Amino acid sequence: MYAPDPKVLKANGWYHERDLRMPQEMFRSGAFISLTHTSKYVLQLFLSRREWHYEGKGRKKKPVYHNTGLKLPYSEAAAYGINAKQFRRCIKELIEHGFLEIAKQGGQLRGHKECSEYDLIDDWKHYGTSAFAPRTAPKGVCFSDSLSKYNQTRTAGKRARATAGDKTFSTDMGDSRLTVMGDSRRPKRQH
Secondary structure, eight states: OOOOOHHHHHHTTOOOOOOOOOOHHHHTSHHHHTSOHHHHHHHHHHHHTOEEEEESSGGGOEEEEEOSSEEOOHHHHHHTTOOHHHHHHHHHHHHHTTSEEEEEOOEEETTEEEOOEEEEOSGGGGTTSTTOOOOOOOOOOOOOHHHHHHHHHHHHHHHHHHHHOOSOEEEEETTEEEEEOSOSSOOOOOO
16 A cells, blocks of 8 residues: 555545544444454545534534445555455455445446445444344446356356366357367476
């Protein structure tokens, strides 16, 4: 990870003047302490995206945070030096530790990219206790019918090869046909 150039953040609309506000209870929690360093940083990026307003007057004035509809695109994570695989692992870890949940799954449909939306949740307060109900991150969504069909036939071919011990398989991909013959493993050297 590295500090991104503020000019790049401003050009993409990712730079904002909001302060990062993290509750002390979250900072001292076992769930936060057990996160990887990169996941802690990603969580702080989500916390800095929250908007808030104040309710009450005088000494009773308290901030009210809006923890829903938060977006953090992969391209912005890349600006901080977090690659896509690392970022996906961080999101998964934050979901499993009770900090995030996916409110709206993003993806790409017919050339249009949509960023996932996340909600900050308070399940982390029960992390490590019997009251904690672990969540799992959903697997990626595939919007392409041809790619989905390819993956299904490829998986079916692998299963058939594993049971039959066959070294040849073919995959039908609509108009084209892909055939692979032989064993992909290299022969071992004999000394």
